[in-house]
Structure formats: structure tokens, C-alpha cells
Amino acid sequence: MKFGVIVFPGSNCDHDAYHVISKHVGQPVDFIWHKETDLSSFDALIVPGGFSYGDYLRAGALARFSPVMESVKRFAAEGKFVFGICNGFQILCEAGLLPGALRRNAGLHFVCKHVNLRLDNRDTPFTSAVKTDRPLSIPIAHAEGNYTCDDATYSELEENGQIVFRYCDENGEVTEAANPNGSRGNIAGICNQDRNVLGMMPHPERACEEILGSNDGRDIFRSLTNTMGGLGA
Amino acid sequence: MKALVYVTLKPSVLDPQGKAIHHSTELLGFTNLADIRQGKYFEIAFSEGVSESDAQTAAEAIAKDVLANPVIEDYRVEIAQ
Numbered sequence: 001m002k003f004g005v006i007v008f009p010g011s012n013c014d015h016d017a018y019h020v021i022s023k024h025v026g027q028p029v030d031f032i033w034h035k036e037t038d039l040s041s042f043d044a045l046i047v048p049g050g051f052s053y054g055d056y057l058r059a060g061a062l063a064r065f066s067p068v069m070e071s072v073k074r075f076a077a078e079g080k081f082v083f084g085i086c087n088g089f090q091i092l093c094e095a096g097l098l099p100g101a102l103r104r105n106a107g108l109h110f111v112c113k114h115v116n117l118r119l120d121n122r123d124t125p126f127t128s129a130v131k132t133d134r135p136l137s138i139p140i141a142h143a144e145g146n147y148t149c150d151d152a153t154y155s156e157l158e159e160n161g162q163i164v165f166r167y168c169d170e171n172g173e174v175t176e177a178a179n180p181n182g183s184r185g186n187i188a189g190i191c192n193q194d195r196n197v198l199g200m201m202p203h204p205e206r207a208c209e210e211i212l213g214s215n216d217g218r219d220i221f222r223s224l225t226n227t228m229g230g231l232g233a
Numbered sequence: 234m235k236a237l238v239y240v241t242l243k244p245s246v247l248d249p250q251g252k253a254i255h256h257s258t259e260l261l262g263f264t265n266l267a268d269i270r271q272g273k274y275f276e277i278a279f280s281e282g283v284s285e286s287d288a289q290t291a292a293e294a295i296a297k298d299v300l301a302n303p304v305i306e307d308y309r310v311e312i313a314q
Contacts, residue, residue, distance in 0.1 A: 058302055065299075094302065101304040106249050148246060148305055182249070 001228040003029040004042040006072070006088075008063045013049035013085065016205045021046070024208045025221045034066040043228055044081040045072060047088030049141075049203060059102060059144040060090030069095055081125060081224060082197045086142055089189070089199030098192055098199045099157070100149035106182025110143040114213060115180055117188055117202060118168040121161045124191055125227035126198045129219050135172045136165075136216040138202040140180060140188075145201040147183035147190075157190060165189035165200055234279045236292030237311040240301045241272035275300055285312055 003021045007014045014031060021029040032039070039045065053062035063069070069091075076082045076097055084092040092098045105111060116135035119127055130136070149157070157163050165188040169178040179186045181201075189200025204217025242248050248270050255269040277295065279288050292310045301308040 057300070061299070061302065093304075099304075101302050103246070103305060104249055106247070108249050108253055150245075150304075182247075 001027055001043040001225060002041060003027055003044050003046060004032045004039065005029060005046045005048055006032045006034060006068055007048075008034045008050070008052035008066060008091075010052045010054055011048050011050035011087070013087075013203065013205060016203075017046045017048045017085070020205045020208045020217070020221060024218055025225055027225060032068060034063070034068045037067050037071045039068075039071045039075050042075075042080075044083065044224060045075060047072070047082065047084040047091055048205075049086030049088060052087055052091060055087075055144070058090075058094070060087060060092075060094040063087075063091045064095045073097065076192075076197050079194065079196050081228070083126065083224070084197075084199040085203055085205060086140075086145075086201055089201055090144060092197060092199045097197050098190060099153050100147055100190070102144050102201070103146040103148050104144055105142070105146050105180070108143075110141070111145070111180045112139070112141040113180070114139045114207075115188070115202060116168050116170055116172070116178065117165045118172050118174060119164070120166055121164050121191075123161065124164060124195045124198065125224055126191070126220055127164060127223050129223040129226050131219060135168050135170065136207075136219075137214040138204055138207045138217055139213075140202045141206075142181070142201055145181040145183065147181075147185075147187040147201075149184060154184060157187075158185075160193055162190050162193065162195075163187055164191050164198060165202070234283055234285065234288050235313045236277040236279070236288050237313055238275040238277065238292060238296045238300055239272060239309045239311075240275070240296070240306050241308075242270060243305060243307055246305050273300070288312055
């Protein structure tokens with residue numbers, strides 16, 4: 001199964017994602033420049049973190065108009081897997097592949113630290129191999145991670161099990177004190193209704209090696225390869 | 234001909250940057266302000282000969298599809314000669 005990591009001008013976590021897929025997940029992976037439109041050789045796409053287009057206008061707003069994005073929409077519509085991390089999550093929201101929007105952190109600061117995440121839905125292609133005996137420790141690094149949506153969208157997300165990760169304390173309790181950015185319902189990551197598109201603000205690709213403080217991120221990538229292996233991709 | 238586009242957060246959306254600005258104005262001595270909301274302003278200059286109605290239509294489309302995120306923002310378009 002082949003992964004593609006999309007590279008926009010200003011992406012800066014593309015090499016981290018590439019490294020994790022090739023070294024820790026052990027799958028073939030290629031970079032995809034944002035001007036490419038043929039995604040036929042890929043089984044899963046990673047929209048990586050960074051500052052695409054310098055975060056001009058709004059984070060992720062201009063990347064949505066890159067040529068590759070129309071192909072990404074078709075790719076997702078075919079049921080193939082798209083995984084947006086940090087700026088990638090912002091881009092997927094701007095592109096309408098995920099509901100809601102990511103706004104300036106409530107505290108206004110850029111927040112860079114390890115956070116605890118509670119897995120709220122293990123029944124997704126991205127989380128089936130994630131252990132649930134304790135919260136995941138995965139770093140965040142963003143200034144615009146404040147997830148926002150209207151009441152109707154929030155109810156829909158809850159009813160459909162689309163809220164995948166929430167910020168929590170070390171005991172797994174979802175508290176206001178554990179919310180680093182003001183996100184509605186402590187939301188850290190959501191998926192689409194078909195569950196083949198996931199977006200999250202925390203960086204699992206930065207938590208795949210003990211030496212970096214945590215390898216909790218590996219299980220997310222492994223879930224995806226397990227799923228795709230089961231599908232014969 | 235120019236189109237002036239104002240993009241503002243929807244009233245229901247909290248504006249932490251506006252709140253921080255409000256706080257600073259209070260420190261400056263302006264204690265009689267109820268609220269400050271931050272927004273964005275764009276000037277779109279059209280080529281010569283573009284009609285007012287075409288400019289209005291184009292500016293509305295640009296505001297809706299690019300300048301504002303309708304999930305969190307409203308926009309208003311004005312045409313100036």
C-alpha cells in the first residue's frame with residue numbers, strides 16, 4: 001500500500017511524515033508536489049503540518065485552491081484514506097472535506113507541548129489498533145487549533161461518532177483545564193461521516209520514537225496500514 | 234472601480250483577539266467601551282470598463298469563496314467609484 005505526503009509551499013512536517021511511514025510503518029511513500037493532479041498510484045494521503053502559503057488570509061485557506069486539492073476531493077469521494085495533521089486538518093476543513101473551522105487559540109498564544117488525548121472512537125480505520133488503557137501522549141504545536149462549529153454540526157459529530165480525539169488530563173478526564181486552545185468539546189480530531197478522512201491538530205508523526213518522548217503516534221499509522229491490509233490495498 | 238470587502242466574525246463566534254485589543258484600550262484609559270471585534274478589510278480594484286453590477290457579482294463571489302470562511306465569518310461588499 002502506497003502513501004503520499006502532499007507538499008505545499010510552506011509545509012514543514014512533510015519529512016517527518018515521510019520518515020514515519022518509511023521507517024516505522026514500513027510502507028512505500030512518495031512526496032506529492034501541490035501542483036500534481038494524478039493520485040492514481042496512491043492508497044492513502046497525508047496532508048502534513050506546516051504553514052502552507054504562510055497562513056495568509058486564514059490557516060489552510062489558500063492551500064485549498066492548489067491544483068492537487070480537486071484530486072484530493074475525488075480521492076476521498078472514492079473512499080480512499082486522507083489524513084490531515086495540524087495545518088493539514090485546517091486545510092481539510094477549509095476544503096469542506098471535514099466540517100467546522102479552526103480559529104485562533106482562545107489564549108492567543110502559539111502552544112507547543114505534549115498533550116493527553118482521549119480516544120473517543122476506536123471504530124475508525126485510523127484508530128482500530130490504538131490502545132485505550134490510558135490517554136495518548138502526543139505533542140501539539142499551533143496557534144490556530146481552536147475547533148469551532150455550530151450546534152447542529154456538533155450534535156451531528158457526536159451522534160455519528162465523528163469526534164475521534166479529545167484533549168483530556170492524565171487520567172483521561174475531559175476537563176476545561178486540559179483544553180489547550182478553547183476547542184469546542186475539547187475536540188482534538190474528527191473524521192468525516194464515512195470515516196475515511198481524519199483531521200487532528202496534535203502531531204502523531206512527532207510521537208513515534210521513544211527518544212522523542214512518546215511513541216503513541218505509531219498506533220494511529222499502524223491502524224491505517226492494518227485497515228488497508230485487510231482491504232487488500 | 235473598486236469593491237471594498239469587510240469580513241467579520243459571526244456575532245456568535247468569540248473573538249479572543251478583539252478581547253485582547255479591548256483590554257489594551259482599557260489600559261490606555263478608554264474605559265467606556267462595551268466591546269471591540271476584529272475583522273478584515275480588502276480592496277479589490279477592477280480593470281477599466283467593468284460595470285458596477287459585474288463588479289458587485291464578482292466581489293460577492295470572491296468574498297464568499299475565498300475571503301470569508303462561511304462557517305465562522307460574515308462579509309459585506311461595497312462598491313466605490
